[in-house]
Amino acid sequence: MPVKKRATSTMPLQLRYLAHARSGDKGDTANVGLIALEPEHYPLLVNEVTVARVARHFRGMVKGVERFELPNLNALNFLLHGALDGGGTISLKTDAQGKVFSTALLRMEVPVPAALARTLLKRPAP
Amino acid sequence: MSRRTVRVAAGQGFWGDWLEAPVRQVEGGPIDYLMMDYLAEVTMSIMQKQKSRNPEAGFARDFPQVIERILPTLVAKDIRVTSNAGGVNPRGCAEAVLAAARRKGLGVKVGLVSGDDLLPRLDELLAAGHELRDMDTGRPLADIRDKVLSANAYIGMAPIAEALDLGARIVVTGRVTDTGLTLGPLVHEFGWDHDDWDRIAAGTVAGHIIECGAQASGGNLLRDWRKVRGLADPGFPIAEVSDDGSFVITKHAGTGGIVNVPSVTEQLVYEMGDPTNYITPDGVADFTSIRLAQRGRNQVAVSGITGGPRTPMLKVSIAWFYGYKAVGTLVYSWPDALEKAQAADRILRQRLKDLGLEFEQVLTEYVGVNATHGPLAGEASPDLPEVQLRVGVRAREKAPVERFTREIAPLVLTGPPSVTGFAGGRPQVEEIVAYWPALIDRRAVEPHIKVEILEA
Numbered sequence: 001m002p003v004k005k006r007a008t009s010t011m012p013l014q015l016r017y018l019a020h021a022r023s024g025d026k027g028d029t030a031n032v033g034l035i036a037l038e039p040e041h042y043p044l045l046v047n048e049v050t051v052a053r054v055a056r057h058f059r060g061m062v063k064g065v066e067r068f069e070l071p072n073l074n075a076l077n078f079l080l081h082g083a084l085d086g087g088g089t090i091s092l093k094t095d096a097q098g099k100v101f102s103t104a105l106l107r108m109e110v111p112v113p114a115a116l117a118r119t120l121l122k123r124p125a126p
Numbered sequence: 127m128s129r130r131t132v133r134v135a136a137g138q139g140f141w142g143d144w145l146e147a148p149v150r151q152v153e154g155g156p157i158d159y160l161m162m163d164y165l166a167e168v169t170m171s172i173m174q175k176q177k178s179r180n181p182e183a184g185f186a187r188d189f190p191q192v193i194e195r196i197l198p199t200l201v202a203k204d205i206r207v208t209s210n211a212g213g214v215n216p217r218g219c220a221e222a223v224l225a226a227a228r229r230k231g232l233g234v235k236v237g238l239v240s241g242d243d244l245l246p247r248l249d250e251l252l253a254a255g256h257e258l259r260d261m262d263t264g265r266p267l268a269d270i271r272d273k274v275l276s277a278n279a280y281i282g283m284a285p286i287a288e289a290l291d292l293g294a295r296i297v298v299t300g301r302v303t304d305t306g307l308t309l310g311p312l313v314h315e316f317g318w319d320h321d322d323w324d325r326i327a328a329g330t331v332a333g334h335i336i337e338c339g340a341q342a343s344g345g346n347l348l349r350d351w352r353k354v355r356g357l358a359d360p361g362f363p364i365a366e367v368s369d370d371g372s373f374v375i376t377k378h379a380g381t382g383g384i385v386n387v388p389s390v391t392e393q394l395v396y397e398m399g400d401p402t403n404y405i406t407p408d409g410v411a412d413f414t415s416i417r418l419a420q421r422g423r424n425q426v427a428v429s430g431i432t433g434g435p436r437t438p439m440l441k442v443s444i445a446w447f448y449g450y451k452a453v454g455t456l457v458y459s460w461p462d463a464l465e466k467a468q469a470a471d472r473i474l475r476q477r478l479k480d481l482g483l484e485f486e487q488v489l490t491e492y493v494g495v496n497a498t499h500g501p502l503a504g505e506a507s508p509d510l511p512e513v514q515l516r517v518g519v520r521a522r523e524k525a526p527v528e529r530f531t532r533e534i535a536p537l538v539l540t541g542p543p544s545v546t547g548f549a550g551g552r553p554q555v556e557e558i559v560a561y562w563p564a565l566i567d568r569r570a571v572e573p574h575i576k577v578e579i580l581e582a
Binding site: 028057058102 | 168348413415416453489497516518
């Protein structure tokens with residue numbers, strides 16, 4: 001049987017070209033707010049930045065992932081449980097307060113329509 | 127409905143924030159309230175430690191000092207101040223403010239809010255069946271009762287609004303929520319009902335946006351960070367709130383930084399949990415209802431906020447003595463900087479083992495390679511100009527941590543070559559005061575909340 005060809009070809013693109021982010025802590029949980037750079041890219045984030053992908057991205061670094069949607073802010077909020085080695089004052093990590101999990105998430109690659117990816121790659125990433 | 131707005135300006139986002147900010151806020155343009163948030167999760171425990179050594183300490187000493195500096199302006203421009211600088215000793219803080227006012231020869235009414243401190247009543251509360259279980263682990267507080275250093279309920283805006291109703295110019299509190307410091311003035315000014323949930327949520331969101339100071343107005347802003355100008359003199363955020371609960375976030379003209387939809391959005395998602403359920407003692411805000419719009423240069427309009435009723439429980443911040451930690455660092459240079467640092471780490475660990483020292487954890491990070499993003503940073507370049515070896519240890523007993531601090535410097539002459547960066551001396555042994563978040567029935571706290579007016 002012939003394999004059905006996908007309508008558009010995609011290529012992997014780092015989230016830094018699609019979103020900005022800020023992170024913080026609550027105990028041993030880090031949160032990352034992921035905000036679309038352009039409102040029209042928010043649906044792409046909703047579809048591609050899934051709990052499963054984020055958990056795989058941070059494997060060995062976190063114990064669980066939860067996701068919440070904020071369409072009004074074109075943002076997703078991720079809770080990364082068990083990310084801070086005990087958190088607060090107990091943690092020995094440089095990033096005990098989870099301040100740069102934001103940029104760690106922006107390293108993640110998601111499949112993006114190739115034409116869009118090529119356009120975004122031409123701009124300087126924020 | 128009043129057409130006027132109330133301007134609440136952030137003057138401090140944490141204990142240790144920029145000392146010039148409150149001065150700039152009162153002098154740089156019109157404001158009605160200066161809101162100064164000093165308390166983070168671990169701050170109360172640090173203050174408790176200071177108070178146990180000196181009963182007159184236990185609050186943010188920066189606060190009376192800055193009040194002394196700005197009091198003539200506060201009086202001349204009729205600006206009022208709300209702050210949780212009181213920490214675990216709000217009375218001591220209020221008295222220090224009064225002493226500052228006397229030195230300036232200015233009369234001032236200080237509102238003192240107390241009743242959040244549960245430490246004197248802790249055994250009574252436990253005996254009455256309040257288990258104060260750790261919200262994360264479920265353990266009852268009885269497990270660590272003898273190690274508790276401080277216990278404070280997060281209280282809301284009501285006593286602040288009451289102190290303002292009674293004519294206080296400066297309101298000093300202990301563990302009032304960050305958002306209550308903004309909401310209190312709004313409830314006082316507009317007379318909002320305490321169960322007008324949408325307005326309570328709106329004032330809470332305004333408070334959340336400005337509570338971290340310049341983090342909403344260009345500081346720590348990732349998006350287009352190179353384009354943020356003038357951060358040597360950042361304008362801290364100001365909420366201009368209307369009676370209907372809508373508000374504009376802005377900053378004084380002529381200051382640095384930026385207020386735009388991205389800067390406000392990054393602050394909104396900071397330390398967020400479930401966005402539909404942002405719980406405070408005053409009510410529950412739904413962050414998915416917030417509408418943002420750029421209205422003009424450095425002006426973001428915020429509207430549409432909805433909320434729900436307050437919960438029957440209050441959060442309690444408990445600090446307890448956990449143990450000891452220390453962090454040692456050394457810097458290795460090119461060539462093969464990472465390989466040398468890794469060799470040093472192996473030698474150090476062998477020595478700790480040979481000495482029979484036991485730790486809960488020994489954590490090694492290589493700054494310049496994996497300290498911020500761990501394995502996500504990928505393979506290090508073989509040509510790194512330098513790498514910092516950073517080793518941290520933690521134990522319940524002090525002795526092994528103390529000995530660890532003496533094992534760093536010897537590596538300089540007994541380990542891998544091309545090492546430097548040890549001029550700071552031995553690492554310090556730090557006491558670990560851990561955070562224990564719990565919930566308590568608000569009826570066990572609220573009857574004890576007290577508002578007093580003190581006058582200089």
